[in-house]
Amino acid sequence: MIEDKNQERTPLSELGEFGLIDHLTKHFKISKESTVKGIGDDAAVLDFSDKKVVVTTDMLVEQVHFDLSYMPLKHLGYKSVMVNLSDVYAMNATATQITVSIAVSNRFPLEALEELYSGIQTAAEVYGVDLVGGDTTSSTSGLIISITALGDVDTESIVYRNGAKPNDLLVVTGDLGGAYMGLQVLEREKEVFKVNPQNQPDLEPYTYIVERQLKPEARKDIVTLLKELEVKPTSMIDISDGLSSEIIHLCKQSDVGIELYENKIPLDPQVISTCEEFNIDSTTVALNGGEDYELLFTISQEDFPKIKGNPNVTVIGFVKDKSQGMHLITRAEQAIPLKAQGWNSLEN
Amino acid sequence: MIEDKNQERTPLSELGEFGLIDHLTKHFKISKESTVKGIGDDAAVLDFSDKKVVVTTDMLVEQVHFDLSYMPLKHLGYKSVMVNLSDVYAMNATATQITVSIAVSNRFPLEALEELYSGIQTAAEVYGVDLVGGDTTSSTSGLIISITALGDVDTESIVYRNGAKPNDLLVVTGDLGGAYMGLQVLEREKEVFKVNPQNQPDLEPYTYIVERQLKPEARKDIVTLLKELEVKPTSMIDISDGLSSEIIHLCKQSDVGIELYENKIPLDPQVISTCEEFNIDSTTVALNGGEDYELLFTISQEDFPKIKGNPNVTVIGFVKDKSQGMHLITRAEQAIPLKAQGWNSLEN
Incomplete structure (x- = not known):
């Protein structure tokens, strides 16, 4: 349906793991004051000063959560960020950073991952969050996306699930x-x-x-x-x-x-x-x-x-x-x- | 080799997604002062007061990173935490929390996941980190583990990769x-x-x-x-x-x-x-x-x-x-x- 059969195909092995991460993330910009250090070290470094930090994570698996025959990869990238940010907003918090890990089989060429990451980038820009880390590896079948989102919130603003009272x-x-x-x-x-x-x-x-x-x-x-x-x-x-x-x-x-x-x-x-x-x-x-x-x-x-x-x-x-x-x-x-x-x- | 063919087999579908998470995480205790709220809401809530936060994530894929024919699941759980904590320590930071997401095919019975989580729990206890979130879903093939680790560190103690000087x-x-x-x-x-x-x-x-x-x-x-x-x-x-x-x-x-x-x-x-x-x-x-x-x-x-x-x-x-x-x-x-x-x- 949506798939373009004539697309270019660069095998992932041409770049290697580090080359691939660099290639996919080079257009991401850091915009949050709380991001001290993003991608490129053993871990990202964040500064939330006196705010509380919220953390949430979600995993999306091909054929379980999405079907690439009608889900364009760019949309999938966007949606997988949304799924996570939604949990941050449900705490009444501001989303600030994400990490993105993907496992991908070699049936995906580099151009497919570029599409996926362009959706992730659009989501990050529109929602004002920084991509600060991740992992890229191979899978024996299909595509798996695991995202962790962080956010910050003043203590007095946090909303949990457990505060509803009769008559609310x-x-x-x-x-x-x-x-x-x-x-x-x-x-x-x-x-x-x-x-x-x-x-x-x-x-x-x-x-x-x-x-x-x-x-x-x-x-x-x-x-x-x-x-x-x-x-x-x-x-x-x-x-x-x-x-x-x-x-x-x-x-x-x-x-x-x-x-x-x-x-x-x-x-x-x-x-x-x-x-x-x-x-x-x-x-x-x-x-x-x-x-x-x-x-x-x-x-x-x-x-x-x-x-x-x-x-x-x-x-x-x-x-x-x-x-x-x-x-x-x-x-x-x-x-x-x-x-x-x-x-x-x-x-x- | 190590696999026990006579183990009990409870299908995962018997518990459902929420039942499964509850079941697997009920023995985990919260020990870190910085954990305000762990599993059970849309996101965990953490308080790092004036410390910097480090975040790192790693994904382990069956047949790529591990082979269950000689890797006992309990060891795999332990190792997958280690892989992440190692990155936190490489920042000269203290590991404080982890989130664990797994995608698992239905060839794994509940007892297999219990083994995996008992290794994760041992690692969490020995290294003093709290499990504060995660996701459990099905995969079309094999087992995928995605862990994000958080840590805290005083600003003046952070060690990056980029500070080496000639004669060091x-x-x-x-x-x-x-x-x-x-x-x-x-x-x-x-x-x-x-x-x-x-x-x-x-x-x-x-x-x-x-x-x-x-x-x-x-x-x-x-x-x-x-x-x-x-x-x-x-x-x-x-x-x-x-x-x-x-x-x-x-x-x-x-x-x-x-x-x-x-x-x-x-x-x-x-x-x-x-x-x-x-x-x-x-x-x-x-x-x-x-x-x-x-x-x-x-x-x-x-x-x-x-x-x-x-x-x-x-x-x-x-x-x-x-x-x-x-x-x-x-x-x-x-x-x-x-x-x-x-x-x-x-x-x-």
Whole structure:
């Protein structure tokens, strides 16, 4: 589909390990004050002065987390940074540095890795993080990307998962289910392509949801917005595995119950129309779809006037006492227990 | 060889991703003051107060970096931590935290991962580092381990690769070539085992070098020793790819030349005897063998009295002006240009 068969192919062995790292990282610039020393020594050296440091790591594996037949390498590089930064923002922190390790089989030429790193570089520039280290090695099959992200945050601003209190409001950013439905469209086009390679897919009606899948954005803007609005969430998590699974994490760690209102869940019209086309229930998609990388948080009711009417956020539920359990209140006003049916890479 | 065919096998899918992480990490304790929050949120939270932070990452891939037919999983866990801590110590820093990501195919049962993590836990306890995060996912083939290590260090204590000056002394810790020769012995036994599975290998004459390969130790003790002796190296690097390659890194980054004396290179008697048995030149093994995880550093000549006679370190050369090049001075007093022929995973 997207793959260009006529691309140049320089074998990785021509550069060797150190030559390869140098080649791939030479265009990266250091912009953060906290980066004392980036790539080029045994370790990077960072200076966070009196701030706290947050650290998170995620691994992406070919055929488990991504399929290169429809995921361009540049987008993959961008997305793999987003996945990590999203976790930093979920702590209400500022992302500052990343390290990137890749294992790659020799079926990938140098030009493929250049594409991957150009996506990583774009993400680093747009989100203002420095690439400060990494490792490049060979794999016996496929591509594996492991990224660690660091960030800094004032002690008083840190938001954990465990601070939600009964009567708090449950809030989500953006809209949900888009990334999952984008994946369904791409998987369908892949099957069509297998049958008829001459077929040119028309992705025009699906632009938004395909982009949600291929080029998600981590919600750095929300951390800034919350600061401007002077709202400190009582708990926060990012949505990587689906709304339902993340709500359960927040509730369990905060020792509270929840009521989630089906009619409040924000859905893009393209998600709704594509769900109809695929004959899938859009609420199920929003609850279990995953990969939206939106932020889910709780706020004290007294902060409601500060967020009211803001187009970036939607109140979708109320925090309850633990004894009241965790429920979805349907449009028909039925209470259905929430289940974690999020995407689980180990069951694939 | 080492593999136990009668072990219990619990499929990973029985636990699911979160259950698996919880299960594998529940015995890990937090011991560092700088760990504010470990596993269990979107990111770990760390507090380094006024110290600088060092960060390094390494990825180990099955069949590229290790062979499970002779590498017990517990040792592999231990070694994969060592590989990373070694880089922290090479900055003259104290290792404080690690994150561990693994991708694993479903041919590994839960019990295998428990073994791997018990090695990681032993390493964490012995070296005093906290496991604060990670990711567990499936792979389409084999086992991949990606570890990021963090450490802290006072600004004035940091040692980079680029501070060596002409007339400095080149110093190495421990002895060299053991890990490589241990690998040769293990590879030979593997071939013997293939031909005759009933054959019980006698590794007794190779205990030291096999342990150097299977259970290397990062030189935390040297960072402590240097502090006690009040010696701050002018440059430092750890030896992962072989002495020759690491010397070249130090020289290039410090913009200096070097004379390395063949007759000063520290070799264990077991390395010498095994090299004779395998008909390999022991100097070649020390120069290019890799995986010894010793520290290589330069000191000012005025610090020589402080290290003189210390059994942990050996002076092996002199830093020269860049114009004098990088040479090995052989026992026959010939000057041979140093070449980086270290182990290169991308050429395999």
